[in-house]
Amino acid sequence: MIKFWNKRLKLGLLTENLYLDEDLKKIKKEIKSQIKKKFAGSLAIRMVDSGSCNACEAECNALSNPYYNLERLGIYFVASPRHADVMLISGLMTFNMTPHVKEAYEQIPAPKWVISMGDCPVMEGVFDKTYAINAPVKNYLPVAHHIKGCPPSPRKIMEGLLEFLRKIE
Amino acid sequence: MRFIARYAKEFDDFFEIITCYDNEIKKQQIAKENATIKTLSKKYPAAIWFERKIFDDFGIIIEDSFDKRPLLHHERFPKNIHPLQKKFQDKCLQEDIYRAYKYESIQGDGVFEVAVGPIHAGIIEPGHFQFSQAGEDMLHLEVRHFYKNRGIEKMVEGKTLFEARSIIERISGNESIAYQICWRDIVLQASNTQLPVSLQKRHAFFLELERVIHHLSDLGFIPNDAGFGAALAYCSKLAEDARRKMQEFSGHRFGFGAINFENSFIDTVFTKEWLHNLREDIEKFQEWIIDVPSLWDRLDTTGVLPLKKAIKYSCVGVVARASGVAVDRRINPFYFENGFELVTEVSGDVGARFKVRLSEIKNSITMMKNFLEEDETKCTLDPIKDGEYSSFVESSIGELFMSVDIQEGQITRFFVRDPSFMNWQALHIMMQKDIIADFPLINKSCDLSYAGNDL
Numbered sequence: 001m002i003k004f005w006n007k008r009l010k011l012g013l014l015t016e017n018l019y020l021d022e023d024l025k026k027i028k029k030e031i032k033s034q035i036k037k038k039f040a041g042s043l044a045i046r047m048v049d050s051g052s053c054n055a056c057e058a059e060c061n062a063l064s065n066p067y068y069n070l071e072r073l074g075i076y077f078v079a080s081p082r083h084a085d086v087m088l089i090s091g092l093m094t095f096n097m098t099p100h101v102k103e104a105y106e107q108i109p110a111p112k113w114v115i116s117m118g119d120c121p122v123m124e125g126v127f128d129k130t131y132a133i134n135a136p137v138k139n140y141l142p143v144a145h146h147i148k149g150c151p152p153s154p155r156k157i158m159e160g161l162l163e164f165l166r167k168i169e
Numbered sequence: 170m171r172f173i174a175r176y177a178k179e180f181d182d183f184f185e186i187i188t189c190y191d192n193e194i195k196k197q198q199i200a201k202e203n204a205t206i207k208t209l210s211k212k213y214p215a216a217i218w219f220e221r222k223i224f225d226d227f228g229i230i231i232e233d234s235f236d237k238r239p240l241l242h243h244e245r246f247p248k249n250i251h252p253l254q255k256k257f258q259d260k261c262l263q264e265d266i267y268r269a270y271k272y273e274s275i276q277g278d279g280v281f282e283v284a285v286g287p288i289h290a291g292i293i294e295p296g297h298f299q300f301s302q303a304g305e306d307m308l309h310l311e312v313r314h315f316y317k318n319r320g321i322e323k324m325v326e327g328k329t330l331f332e333a334r335s336i337i338e339r340i341s342g343n344e345s346i347a348y349q350i351c352w353r354d355i356v357l358q359a360s361n362t363q364l365p366v367s368l369q370k371r372h373a374f375f376l377e378l379e380r381v382i383h384h385l386s387d388l389g390f391i392p393n394d395a396g397f398g399a400a401l402a403y404c405s406k407l408a409e410d411a412r413r414k415m416q417e418f419s420g421h422r423f424g425f426g427a428i429n430f431e432n433s434f435i436d437t438v439f440t441k442e443w444l445h446n447l448r449e450d451i452e453k454f455q456e457w458i459i460d461v462p463s464l465w466d467r468l469d470t471t472g473v474l475p476l477k478k479a480i481k482y483s484c485v486g487v488v489a490r491a492s493g494v495a496v497d498r499r500i501n502p503f504y505f506e507n508g509f510e511l512v513t514e515v516s517g518d519v520g521a522r523f524k525v526r527l528s529e530i531k532n533s534i535t536m537m538k539n540f541l542e543e544d545e546t547k548c549t550l551d552p553i554k555d556g557e558y559s560s561f562v563e564s565s566i567g568e569l570f571m572s573v574d575i576q577e578g579q580i581t582r583f584f585v586r587d588p589s590f591m592n593w594q595a596l597h598i599m600m601q602k603d604i605i606a607d608f609p610l611i612n613k614s615c616d617l618s619y620a621g622n623d624l
Contacts, residue, residue, distance in 0.1 A: 004399075004457045014406060047292045051317040054620045055342030055423050060292045061386070062412070065405035079290035095262055096243045096316045097295060100287050126335040130320035131252050131262050151342070153422060 014066040017155060020073060023162055042074045043161065045115075046084035046108065050101050050137065052091035055151040056118045060088070062154045075161055081107040086164075089141070090151075092120045092127060093134040105141055113144040115164055118151050125150055144168065171496070172483040174570055174586040175209065175219035177227045179255050184229055189559075189570065199229070208234040215483045215594045226253035226322075241315045241623075244268055252323055273311040275301035280308065283605065287316045294619035298608070305604040310597040317623035325583045330356055330553060330573070333580055338425050341587060341621030346372075346379040347564030348621075349428035351571040351585070354560035359575060360550040367544040368432060369503065374540035375419065375427050376562070377533040381447075382411045383565035384526040384533075387616045391523050392458065394610040395467040400458060407450055414443065431547040440541055448534050455527055468520035472599040472611030475517055482595035486567015486588045488615050491525045492517035498563035507539040508532070519614040553578060564588060566618060587621030 047060055060077070063070040070076070078084050081104045093101065105114070114137075119125030121137040129135075137143060145167060147160030171191040178185045184204050188195040199206060206223075208231050209216040220231045221240035228251040231237065239246070245264040251257065274282055281302055287295035297313040321340055325333040330352070338349045350372055357364055389404030412422050418435055419427035458464065474484070479492035489496050490513045499509050512528040514521035559572040567588030574582040592615055599611050 003453060007453065048288055049294050049317070051319055051623075052294075052620065053339045053342040053345075054294055054618065055339075055345075057292050057294060058342060058386075058423075062405070062409060065409050066402055067406065067409050077292055081288075091317070092319055094317055094319055095246070096241075096318055097287070099245060099264075100295070100316070104288055126339060127319065128324050128336075129260050130324045131257070131259050132318050132320035132323075150339075150425070151423070 015069045015072070016067050017158060020158055020162065043086060043165065044076060044078045044084045045086045045088050045161075046081045046104065047077055047088045047090070048101055048104055050089055050091035050097045050121070050135075051094035051133070052118060052120055052151075056090035056120075059151045059154050059157060063157060068154045068158065070158060073158070073162075081105070082109065084108050085112060087112070087114045087141070089114060089116050089121055089137055089143075090118045091135075092123075093137050093140060095132045095134055098134050098140065102140060113164070113168060114141045115145045115147065115160070116143050117147040117157065117160070118149060120150075122146060124148075171480075172209070172213035172215060173568075174572075174584070175216055175223070176572075176584045176586075177223045177229055177253075178574065178582045179227065179253070184227060186223070186229070187572075189572075204229040205232045206230075207232055210234060210236075213483060214481060215591050218590065218594055225251065227251050228254065238271060241318050243315070244270055252320060270313070272299045272313070273301075273309065274299070275308045277303075279303060285608075296619050300600075300605060300608075302605060305606070307600040307603060307605055307608065310600045310608075312593050312596055314593065314619060315623045317620050319624065321585075321624040322583050325580050327579050329578055330359065330575065330580065333583070335425075337585075338428075340585065340624065341618045342423050343383050343618060344379070344564040344566060344569065344587070344621060346375045346424045346427060347562045347569050348571075348585075349424075350376060350562045351560045351569055353428050354562070355558045355571065355573050356550065356553070358558045358560070359553045359556060359573075361554065362548065362550050365546050365548055367542055367546045368430065368548055370507075370540040370542060371432050371435075371544065372428050373504075373507070374537055375415075375424055376564075377537045377540070378411065378415055378418070379424060380565040381530050381533050381537075382408055382415065383616070384530045385411060387526055387613070388454070388523065388530075390613050390616075391468070391519065391610065392464055394613045395464055397461065397464045400454075400464075403454060407447065407454075410443075411447070414440075430550060432544045434543060434545060435541065437541045437543050441538055444534050444538055448531065451527070451530055451534075465520060467607075467610065468523055468614075469516070469518060471519045471603055471607050472614060473516070473518045473602065474595060474599050476515075478595065478598045479517065482598065483591055484567075484595050485591050486563075487522055487525050487529070488592045488595070489567065490514070491521035496568065498561050498568050504536070508535045519610055522614040566616065566621075567592065585621075585624070587618055587624075589617035589619070589622040592617050593622055 116137050123135045145164040149156050173189040175188045183198045186197045223229050225241040244267050247265040283300040286297040295316040299311045301309040337352045338345050340348050385404050385408040389401035392400035415424050416422045474492045476493045479489050479494050493513055493515045510532050512525050555575050557574050562569045570586040572584045
C-alpha cells in the first residue's frame with residue numbers, strides 16, 4: 001500500500017484540458033437567464049445507448065479517468081433519468097430500443113434536453129438503414145445539440161457539453 | 170466435440186442449416202415448405218439461442234424444442250415477419266400490438282421477481298435481466314438481449330467485402346480489431362493470397378493492443394464494482410495511455426481501419442519503452458491489489474462457473490479459461506513462436522477471471538514486443554473469387570467466428586458469432602450461489618459484449 005501512495009505522490013495531478021475550467025468560468029459569467037443559472041456547471045446526464053457499437057459508451061466512461069476528470073466541471077452521469085437534466089443518446093435508435101428510449105425521456109423532469117452523440121443517431125455513420133433501425137433520433141426526440149464523431153473523443157465530448165451549455169435557452 | 174455455432178442460409182429452393190463444431194461442419198438441406206429441424210439443445214444447451222434466432226430470422230420451426238419463445242423479436246415486433254428471408258426487403262417496420270414476453274420464473278412461497286434493464290444505471294449497453302429471488306438469494310436469472318439488434322446480417326447483404334468492411338469493424342467497438350482480422354482472413358481466402366509474415370505480425374500486434382486496453386479497463390471496473398474505486402483510477406489511466414497508443418499507431422482510438430494490407434512505420438524504440446513501463450505499472454498494480462484482503466473476500470468464491478458447466482455450455486474466452494478449459498484460438502505455431510502462453514485458472518470465480526486477465530495482459534505485452542518491427546511491407550490482393558468462407562479469431566472476449574458467402578462479388582449471407590453469444594447463455598449458472606448484490610460484479614467479471622451479441 002505504501003508503494004501505491006509513493007507512486008500516487010510521484011505522479012501528481014494528471015488532469016488535462018485545464019483550459020476547459022477557464023471556459024466554464026467564462027460561460028458562468030455570460031449566463032443571464034434563470035434556467036441557465038440553474039444548470040450551467042451542474043449538469044446531470046443520463047446516458048442512453050439506443051444501439052451503438054459501445055465505442056461511444058467507452059469514451060463516456062473514459063471521461064471519468066484521471067486525464068479528463070469531467071466531474072470537476074460539475075457535469076456528471078446519473079443512474080436514473082429522474083435525476084437527470086439531459087439525455088445523452090448514442091446509437092441507431094433500434095426498433096427494439098425505441099419504446100424504452102421514449103419512456104426514459106418521459107421520466108426526465110422538465111426542463112430537459114436531448115444531446116445526441118456519435119454519427120449513428122443522425123445516420124451519418126457507416127450503417128445503412130435496415131428494418132431494425134429507426135434513426136435519425138430527431139424523428140422521436142427533440143434533439144437540442146449534437147456531438148459529432150465516430151466516436152467523438154473524450155475531449156470532443158467535453159467541449160460539446162460546454163458548447164451545449166452556451167446554447168441552452 | 171465443442172459446439173461453435175448453428176445458423177441457416179436461404180437458397181432458391183431450400184434452406185441450409187449449418188452446424189459448426191470445433192472439428193467438423195455439418196450441413197443439412199431442408200425444403201422451404203413447412204421447414205422444420207430438430208433441436209440440438211438437449212445435448213448442447215448453448216444451441217437454444219441459435220435455434221430461436223433461426224426461427225426469428227427465417228421462420229424455420231424447431232420441432233422438439235423446449236423453448237419456442239421469440240429471441241430477437243420483442244413485444245412490439247410485427248408477427249410473421251422473418252427479416253433474413255430473401256423476399257423480405259422492407260426498410261421500415263410498423264410497431265405491432267404489445268404481446269408480453271413470458272419470462273422464465275420460479276414459483277414458490279415468497280419467491281419474487283426483479284426486473285433489471287434494458288436501460289441500466291451506469292454507462293453501459295442495454296439488455297434485460299430477470300431475477301427470481303428468495304430474499305437476497307438469486308434462484309434464477311434469465312438474460313434477455315437483442316435490444317441493440319441493428320440488422321447487421323441483412324445490412325451487408327449485396328455489398329462487396331470491401332464495402333462491408335467499415336460496417337464489420339463497427340459491430341462491436343471493443344473488439345473492432347478482432348472483427349477486422351476475421352474480415353481480413355476472409356478476404357485472404359477469397360483472393361487466394363498469402364499474407365507476408367511482417368503484416369501478420371503487425372495485425373497481431375494490434376489485436377494484442379486491443380486486448381490490453383480491454384483487459385485494463387476490466388481490471389479497473391471489477392474492483393470498482395466491489396467498492397474499490399482506487400483500482401479504477403489506476404487502471405483507467407493505463408487504459409487511456411494504451412488507447413492513445415492505438416490512436417498513434419492506427420490513426421483511431423479504437424483502431425477502426427487499422428487492419429489493412431500495408432504497414433506503416435512504427436517507432437520500435439519508443440514503443441518498447443512504453444511497453445516496458447506498462448509492464449512495470451501492471452506488476453506494481455498486481456503487488457498492490459493482491460494484498461487487499463477485503464477485495465479478495467468479494468472476488469473469491471463469487472460467481473463460480475464449474476469446469477463441467479463451462480464445457481457443457483460451450484463457453485469460450487476468458488470465462489472458459491478461468492474455469493480451466495484450454496480453449497484459445499491463439500494455440501498455433503505463429504503465436505507460440507512469439508511467446509504465447511495459455512493462461513488458465515481452476516476456480517472459475519470472479520477472482521479467477523480477474524487473474525486470467527492480469528496474466529494475459531503481461532503475456533500480451535511480451536508478444537507485442539516480439540511482433541514489433543519497423544516495417545513498410547505492402548501486400549497486393551488478387552481479385553475476390555465467389556465461394557463460402559469462414560474464419561476464427563481470439564478477440565479480447567473469446568473466440569470470434571465469422572462466415573461469409575460471396576456470389577458474383579457480393580455478399581449473399583453474412584453470419585458472425587460473437588464470443589459473448591455463448592457466454593451470455595452460461596451467465597445464469599454463475600448466479601446460483603450468490604446474492605443479487607453480487608450480480609454487477611459477476612457480470613462485469615465476464616465483460617461480455619451486447620452489441621456483438623445482438624448484431
